[in-house]
Amino acid sequence: MQQLTKRAVTAIVEAICKVNIITSDELLANIPRQCRSIVLQEHDMQWSDFVDFLEWCDRTYAMDWLKVGEECHESSSLPIVKRLLGSSHSVKMAYWIAAKWLGESSFPLIKTKNFQAKGLEVIEELELATHHRYSIQIFQIFQGMLAAMPEKVFGLKPAHVEMNPTPRGVVYNIVIPQEQSVLLWLWRRIVGVFYMNSLLRELTIQQEEISEKSLALLKRQGEFQNLIENFQDGVFIHCFGEIRYANPKIVEFLGYEHNLELVGHSIFEKIIPPENVEMVQVRMMHLMSSSEQNISNPPVEIQFITKSGGKFNSEATAVPITFQGQRCVAVTVRDLSDRKKLQAHLMTTDRMTALGQLAAGVGHEINNPLTYVMMNLEMLTNMMTSDHITGYEKQLAAIQKGLERIRSVVKDLKKVSRYSEEESLTNVDVNTVLDSVLSMAKNEIQQRALCNFERGDVPPIWIDETRLAQVLLNLLVNAAQAIEPGDIENNSIEIKTSINENQQVCIEISDTGAGMSPEVQKRVFEPFFTTKPIGTGTGLGLPICQNIVNQFKGHMEFESKVGEGTKFRVLFPISAHLELPQTTESVDVESRKMQQGQILLIDDDSDLLAVLQEVISTKHDCVGFTDARMALDTLHNNDSFDGIICDLMMPTMSGMQFYSMLKEVAPQYLSKIVFMTGGSFTSETDEFLSQPNIRYCEKPVDTKILMDIIQSMIQPPKLESTSLESTDIKVTAKKAA
Numbered sequence: 001m002q003q004l005t006k007r008a009v010t011a012i013v014e015a016i017c018k019v020n021i022i023t024s025d026e027l028l029a030n031i032p033r034q035c036r037s038i039v040l041q042e043h044d045m046q047w048s049d050f051v052d053f054l055e056w057c058d059r060t061y062a063m064d065w066l067k068v069g070e071e072c073h074e075s076s077s078l079p080i081v082k083r084l085l086g087s088s089h090s091v092k093m094a095y096w097i098a099a100k101w102l103g104e105s106s107f108p109l110i111k112t113k114n115f116q117a118k119g120l121e122v123i124e125e126l127e128l129a130t131h132h133r134y135s136i137q138i139f140q141i142f143q144g145m146l147a148a149m150p151e152k153v154f155g156l157k158p159a160h161v162e163m164n165p166t167p168r169g170v171v172y173n174i175v176i177p178q179e180q181s182v183l184l185w186l187w188r189r190i191v192g193v194f195y196m197n198s199l200l201r202e203l204t205i206q207q208e209e210i211s212e213k214s215l216a217l218l219k220r221q222g223e224f225q226n227l228i229e230n231f232q233d234g235v236f237i238h239c240f241g242e243i244r245y246a247n248p249k250i251v252e253f254l255g256y257e258h259n260l261e262l263v264g265h266s267i268f269e270k271i272i273p274p275e276n277v278e279m280v281q282v283r284m285m286h287l288m289s290s291s292e293q294n295i296s297n298p299p300v301e302i303q304f305i306t307k308s309g310g311k312f313n314s315e316a317t318a319v320p321i322t323f324q325g326q327r328c329v330a331v332t333v334r335d336l337s338d339r340k341k342l343q344a345h346l347m348t349t350d351r352m353t354a355l356g357q358l359a360a361g362v363g364h365e366i367n368n369p370l371t372y373v374m375m376n377l378e379m380l381t382n383m384m385t386s387d388h389i390t391g392y393e394k395q396l397a398a399i400q401k402g403l404e405r406i407r408s409v410v411k412d413l414k415k416v417s418r419y420s421e422e423e424s425l426t427n428v429d430v431n432t433v434l435d436s437v438l439s440m441a442k443n444e445i446q447q448r449a450l451c452n453f454e455r456g457d458v459p460p461i462w463i464d465e466t467r468l469a470q471v472l473l474n475l476l477v478n479a480a481q482a483i484e485p486g487d488i489e490n491n492s493i494e495i496k497t498s499i500n501e502n503q504q505v506c507i508e509i510s511d512t513g514a515g516m517s518p519e520v521q522k523r524v525f526e527p528f529f530t531t532k533p534i535g536t537g538t539g540l541g542l543p544i545c546q547n548i549v550n551q552f553k554g555h556m557e558f559e560s561k562v563g564e565g566t567k568f569r570v571l572f573p574i575s576a577h578l579e580l581p582q583t584t585e586s587v588d589v590e591s592r593k594m595q596q597g598q599i600l601l602i603d604d605d606s607d608l609l610a611v612l613q614e615v616i617s618t619k620h621d622c623v624g625f626t627d628a629r630m631a632l633d634t635l636h637n638n639d640s641f642d643g644i645i646c647d648l649m650m651p652t653m654s655g656m657q658f659y660s661m662l663k664e665v666a667p668q669y670l671s672k673i674v675f676m677t678g679g680s681f682t683s684e685t686d687e688f689l690s691q692p693n694i695r696y697c698e699k700p701v702d703t704k705i706l707m708d709i710i711q712s713m714i715q716p717p718k719l720e721s722t723s724l725e726s727t728d729i730k731v732t733a734k735k736a737a
Contacts, residue, residue: 003047008106011075015068020061054137069144073152091176092117120176127169139170234333241266255307271304287320287329367678371700372611374403378703427460427575437473448483449491456498458505462575463552471545475509475568482513510567516560597642597714602631604650628653635666643713648677656688
């Protein structure tokens with residue numbers, strides 16, 4: 001509904017300027033921003049802005065509002081009004097026309113509640129519409145206009161007007177002056193007849209202006225509706241919970257086919273979950289009962305009920321509006337599905353990172369005691385053999401086998417679980433990775449099915465080995481969990497590697513499990529979709545696997561039948577990063593004459609340090625330190641050592657810090673140092689170990705390999721690139737490219 005007319009506002013603004021002897025430009029220069037639409041007389045003039053304007057004028061100019069009302073009769077926007085009033089056959093009739101027609105048409109929010117005329121007295125009661133701010137100033141302007149009307153329109157003396165405010169309006173008690181003589185009244189009527197043609201012409205012009213404005217308003221409303229209909233957020237409007245409007249997007253979000261399925265229904269019965277009803281009611285009443293303008297509820301994350309009974313995650317914002325003539329609440333709904341997926345992915349990434357750090361820590365803590373247990377066992381075995389003690393060979397071999405199994409498990413755990421945002425791309429043998437993940441998934445598989453691995457002669461692929469292990473482990477565990485435990489002989493998991501017709505490395509993992517229905521197959525890569533019981537699956541495994549495979553230019557596909565099983569196929573391009581053959585020499589220590597050397601050993605684990613010293617001392621002189629700082633003091637101005645073996649991760653001074661200090665204290669030893677590590681679990685240590693001039697070996701290390709390393713330091717090969725390899729350890733010294 002229109003709240004103000006341009007004609008009425010123009011008259012009041014002109015009167016204010018005239019009373020204060022200022023121009024409209026001067027008024028506009030000082031006026032607050034929210035009141036500018038009043039002075040500019042824009043189409044969207046609001047009652048609240050008009051009241052703000054009047055109150056600002058009152059504070060700024062100490063207004064005489066009765067004088068403003070009197071001057072309104074001289075406004076350029078009201079000649080037609082004066083002519084119409086002047087054509088009345090009496091002053092009382094003019095008051096009636098002003099009250100019943102002109103007043104309500106000029107100020108649609110103010111209605112004439114009562115009008116009585118008796119003799120020279122008129123009683124007029126006005127009332128302001130509810131939910132709108134009361135303004136004493138506008139009623140004082142009306143008082144001035146009513147008092148001046150006999151003088152300005154009929155040439156009589158001014159009327160005497162008393163104003164008595166009421167809660168929502170005022171009551172005017174008007175005493176009008178004595179009417180004119182019959183001759184003057186007749187002359188006024190004759191003049192009025194001549195005014196009628198111009199009066200009708202001006203009325204026609206105003207009607208045309210009103211029609212044009214109405215058409216323009218309808219056009220804007222149509223454009224606004226078109227905008228809302230095509231909005232990418234959901235929008236619905238309700239009045240005390242009853243849905244009055246729903247745009248196509250909210251209909252789509254909630255799984256309905258047409259907005260008629262929502263309009264007319266209660267939000268509390270249709271779309272608000274029971275646990276959110278109280279919160280929504282409080283927010284609704286806050287908006288519906290407040291008289292403040294530009295009020296809104298802050299955004300809140302909330303779930304809506306869909307047509308199928310599911311939950312739709314959203315962020316909702318509510319504001320009060322006038323819709324179809326009633327105060328309503330408009331709610332904007334934003335889909336949070338993508339945000340929730342991102343949050344879940346970040347949580348998964350955090351868990352993977354934490355698991356990787358845990359695995360590396362476990363490896364480090366296990367590998368130290370594992371090293372000295374294995375070395376002590378080796379020395380014990382040698383001692384028993386040399387003393388011709390027999391009968392315990394079987395037990396010693398079993399112990400050795402158990403220790404090797406521990407070493408293998410720790411190694412596989414680090415390989416599979418370690419997670420980093422930084423990729424370590426290299427040529428990877430898929431068969432080797434499958435061996436590792438099979439050992440990890442062994443317990444999951446052996447209770448459900450027999451497992452067969454058909455190895456193909458396949459070239460390497462260019463990938464991050466950890467990411468590949470993550471994909472294959474997930475597929476193997478899924479295959480195992482698709483088979484009910486208890487019938488091992490009749491179920492199987494088949495693994496096969498090969499080269500397909502497109503010259504791609506193909507990895508196939510198939511099972512004889514329950515299989516997937518067509519409906520499940522359509523959603524198999526959809527995040528958060530899972531058929532597993534709550535607590536067993538997150539629905540993120542296969543989507544993450546697909547992302548990893550796609551990232552490395554691979555492709556995942558599958559085929560499945562209910563009751564027969566599922567086969568997943570992972571395809572990767574053959575690596576184009578072929579490593580150039582390096583000049584190598586197999587270091588045959590036994591073929592050379594063994595030389596005795598002096599070795600400096602550093603390890604913060606005193607038990608491990610003791611056994612390493614004992615092993616090394618059988619062939620060489622060895623000095624051991626648990627604190628790298630003491631070792632630096634020993635090396636200062638001392639050239640007597642043939643080599644240094646240093647632990648990487650130490651609490652007081654790490655191997656990296658020791659290496660940095662060694663550059664200053666004894667740089668001649670930089671080429672004679674080999675680091676030992678039980679596990680690297682920071683990007684800093686990874687970067688350090690990847691340097692071409694850094695040599696290292698992984699714990700646990702057996703005696704023969706340790707002695708070979710020491711001999712290579714005492715008698716270094718003449719080649720620029722040397723590698724010592726075994727199934728358990730690799731020591732590298734590469735020339736920087």
